[in-house]
Amino acid sequence: MPEGDAVWRTADRLRRALDGRRLERTDVRVPQHATADLAGATVLETVSRGKHLLTRIEEPPEQGGRAWTLHTHLKMEGSWRTYRRGERWGKAGHLARVVLDAGDVSAVGFQLGIVELLPREREDDVVGHLGPDLLGPDWDEVEAVRRLTSDPERPLGEALLDQRNLAGIGTIYRTELCFLTGYDPRTPVAAVADPLRMVRLARTMLDQNRHIPQICTTGDKRRGRSLWIYGRRGGDRCPRCGTAVEHAELGQPGVERVAYWCPRCQPPR
Ligand SMILES: [Zn+2]
Numbered sequence: 001m002p003e004g005d006a007v008w009r010t011a012d013r014l015r016r017a018l019d020g021r022r023l024e025r026t027d028v029r030v031p032q033h034a035t036a037d038l039a040g041a042t043v044l045e046t047v048s049r050g051k052h053l054l055t056r057i058e059e060p061p062e063q064g065g066r067a068w069t070l071h072t073h074l075k076m077e078g079s080w081r082t083y084r085r086g087e088r089w090g091k092a093g094h095l096a097r098v099v100l101d102a103g104d105v106s107a108v109g110f111q112l113g114i115v116e117l118l119p120r121e122r123e124d125d126v127v128g129h130l131g132p133d134l135l136g137p138d139w140d141e142v143e144a145v146r147r148l149t150s151d152p153e154r155p156l157g158e159a160l161l162d163q164r165n166l167a168g169i170g171t172i173y174r175t176e177l178c179f180l181t182g183y184d185p186r187t188p189v190a191a192v193a194d195p196l197r198m199v200r201l202a203r204t205m206l207d208q209n210r211h212i213p214q215i216c217t218t219g220d221k222r223r224g225r226s227l228w229i230y231g232r233r234g235g236d237r238c239p240r241c242g243t244a245v246e247h248a249e250l251g252q253p254g255v256e257r258v259a260y261w262c263p264r265c266q267p268p269r
Contacts, residue, residue, distance in 0.1 A: 002074045004168020005209040007048045008135045010080050014046035014055065014107060017082040021102035023057070028070075029097050030115045038068065043102065049127040049136065050167025053080070055100075056120060067120035071127075072098065075113020082107045134168035134206045144199045149189050156192060157185025157250050157259050166199060168206055175230040175260045176217040177202055184266045185250055185259045191269045229260045238262035 002010070026038040040063050044056040055070040072080070078097075081090060083106045089096070091110045098109035109115065118126065131147045132140045147165040159165055160174045169177070178185045181198055192198060209215050216226040229238060232245040243264040249256035 003170035005206045007051045011046045011048040018043040025101040027099040050130045071116045072112045073114035078112040080109045130167040131165045145195045152190035155186045172230045179228045
């Protein structure tokens, strides 16, 4: 699943393709919005909020002058691609959920996990629950710490993934953050000595990766070296101490997600 930095990059790509353009044809291929037609409206901007994308669109006065937000979420498989109008798409047409044609550009959202068209004033209904956005203009590290530690018994790995605490972390950053700070992901958040350092490190990691396609946490972008321990299994060793890396699906039943840790560098507490 794309993490916050990849979603930020998607918003950036959509901004460059669509900001300020008048839509000539729109096709929203989900049942609840199958009849929506935004042709004639102008795209103001696309912003990311954690892993959510908000594309703000405004109708001209003669069409009603309404302000809309197209809310999309990539979930597991989703992506937004931009093409020159008429260019062959890189993915099968039946996977498209949204098509926005403007000038010589087509922006196509494939396999999106969420597609909904909302009146602008209702944006908070879909992103108001999110904690501070690690790559947002309103990033607030004190509030992020407050939320992250608000349930003292909660396992750290679970609290880091909860987008209501801080928005943008997925399974890769969770594993790498716990490794770099030396905490077993099952550690209760109350036992984390310096949660401020943890959220600052999270912000630095996402910020350093926002312009590059593959997540790198080690500073070494070479294949197989870019992450400390995420994805190491089958007896793979910790690059720091040589102990076999462990992994498990962690989290509440039904929403377990994979985590990796080194039992020596990240001892149980
Ligand atoms: Zn180790």
